[in-house]
Amino acid sequence: MSEFDPVAVCQRLEMVKNELEKANCRFGQNAQLMAVSKTFPAQAVLAAAQVGQRVFGENYAQEGCDKVDWFRANHPELCLVWHFIGPLQSNKTRPVAERFDWVDSIDRLKIAQRLNDQRPKDLAPLNVLIEVNIDSESSKSGVPVSEVRNLADEIVKLTNLKLRGLMCIPAPALTRNEQAKPLKAMRALFDELKDIYGFDTLSMGMSADMTVAVECGSTLVRVGSAIFGHRDYSKKSA
Numbered sequence: 001m002s003e004f005d006p007v008a009v010c011q012r013l014e015m016v017k018n019e020l021e022k023a024n025c026r027f028g029q030n031a032q033l034m035a036v037s038k039t040f041p042a043q044a045v046l047a048a049a050q051v052g053q054r055v056f057g058e059n060y061a062q063e064g065c066d067k068v069d070w071f072r073a074n075h076p077e078l079c080l081v082w083h084f085i086g087p088l089q090s091n092k093t094r095p096v097a098e099r100f101d102w103v104d105s106i107d108r109l110k111i112a113q114r115l116n117d118q119r120p121k122d123l124a125p126l127n128v129l130i131e132v133n134i135d136s137e138s139s140k141s142g143v144p145v146s147e148v149r150n151l152a153d154e155i156v157k158l159t160n161l162k163l164r165g166l167m168c169i170p171a172p173a174l175t176r177n178e179q180a181k182p183l184k185a186m187r188a189l190f191d192e193l194k195d196i197y198g199f200d201t202l203s204m205g206m207s208a209d210m211t212v213a214v215e216c217g218s219t220l221v222r223v224g225s226a227i228f229g230h231r232d233y234s235k236k237s238a
């Protein structure tokens with residue numbers, strides 16, 4: 001697990017929220033903040049939740065499920081919303097389907113079908129996003145743009161899932177212009193599909209490109225290190 005300082009987490013969260021609010025105001029957006037807590041212990045999430053953060057993202061099935069369980073057992077009053085945002089293998093879909101509110105990294109039908117079959121009937125439908133490989137040269141995760149509609153047409157038939165939109169993880173870029181290129185392409189794809197499928201969520205923007213993502217139309221930014229600090233993967237538990 002990565003180390004953290006609860007006071008610093010709260011201070012950085014305030015700064016990120018201010019920055020997001022400024023960007024929302026400046027660009028006429030209403031993007032929400034997801035705090036990405038991978039590699040950080042439940043206590044770091046608790047520090048952020050106690051100052052009002054509600055939406056969290058996790059990347060690893062075991063680690064994420066453990067945190068969701070810990071909060072449901074110890075802090076049900078916090079009503080946290082959990083997004084699974086990492087690559088998901090088919091043998092890990094069940095615990096995720098049983099716990100998370102969203103899976104934002106759907107990149108093939110098989111995973112969507114398993115999540116649909118494994119979603120407990122007493123829970124609300126699982127919200128899902130299709131992860132798009134928007135800059136195909138540099139990144140390996142996500143579906144190619146040309147296959148997004150085919151996948152969406154199949155996902156909307158799955159009654160225990162609710163397809164809410166798209167997400168992407170573009171390759172890191174150094175300049176604002178370079179950062180904006182894939183984000184603008186995502187926005188164009190989102191605008192093309194949103195009325196067809198009733199999309200309301202375009203998840204893009206991380207610590208390094210949050211404001212440019214808001215400028216390009218993001219509705220949900222995913223911010224990790226700018227809130228929790230440096231991640232230490234060497235101590236990651238399996």
Ligand SMILES: *Cc1c(COP(=O)(O)O)cnc(C)c1O
Nearest residue numbers: 036085206207222223224225226
């Ligand atoms: C880790 C991660 C983030 C957060 O990245 P930071 O650069 O730390 O803000 C956002 N999205 C995904 C999919 C991630 O895996």
